[in-house]
Amino acid sequence: MSDAMGEFPVPDIEELPDDVRARIEAETEDAGFTPNVFAAFAYRPSHFRAFFAYHDALVEQTALEREEIEMLIVTVSGVNDCYYCTVAHGALLRIYADDPYLADQLAANHRAADLAEPHRTMLDVAVKLTDSPGEVDSEDIERLREVGFSDEAAWDIASVTAYYNLSNRMANFADMRPNEEFHTLGR
Template sequence: MRHDTPISRFPVPSLAEMPADLRQRIEQVQEKAGFVPNIFLALAHRPEEFRAFFAYHDALMDRPGGLTKAEREMIVVATSAANHCLYCVVAHGAILRIRAKDPLLADEIATNYAKAAITWRQKAMLDFAVKLALDPGAVGAEDHAILEEQSFSQDDIWDIAAITGLFALSNRLASATDLRPNAEFFGMGRA
């Protein structure tokens, strides 16, 4: 990342200016990751929205269910690529590489998930998610039937849709704010 490029078009508060709960969450993330992902700093511009976003994020991305954590990240990478969201493709691509233990998978999914080394079940999941991300009005019963044929439960289908919806919001905010990915993300999970 170019050092002279701001991480967001909007004001980014310093840690000292943030409410204590946001500061605590950011410090926990920094301790675990070794750096602070720029999304945390950018969303701190509006503390109530920061809290709501990350509460929903955690509820979707960390919940038990029929989708693995890697599959949840596949959804984020595929839909973010379809939405041309640089931040989310780079950041969640790094997380996908780590969760899948595969240094190539995120790049394959971001470039063309239909040609990626994934299962037919995962391809059906991504077909649904990308269709929902790009043309939500076109999603119908036949799309649900395809997922059910691939043994996705109703809860799984809800998760696919909810992750797609949350990251549609995230993609649009990241694009509108010109959110820059951290340099650290580019090399994560590649070795």
């Protein structure tokens, strides 16, 4: 875990609060390794709790499919040059979409990917919210509705986009490094 990030010290798991340590241990058991984002965010336990509580809400209480969430994350992370998230969530997208190519296409340029119109629109809006948030308006929400997204799904698209803009900025700032395992998952 000590190589989870380059700019700040990674805490010793044994010195963490019980709830944070338990969450990291559970994630390690699920994945078979400790995803570095858990080790890195443990640097500030109160932030760790808030960060992962919101993450859990985004993926567990959503109108979106998990594949769509990962599509958003990889696309936004590509726009933000976030090495950690394009690699880690690229692996998850390969698994959820059962597609070995989609993550690489979205990380590089979502407009070059072979996407259905609803997903292209979803990603266009996410990129606009990432690159030019002050230009997003009701027309963008209407575009999402026109291609079949409910109001709840449109909200969730914006929520995932906003959350991963935060996550990408923290990962870049702290120099979070993706685990080697993520590079080969789902290939």
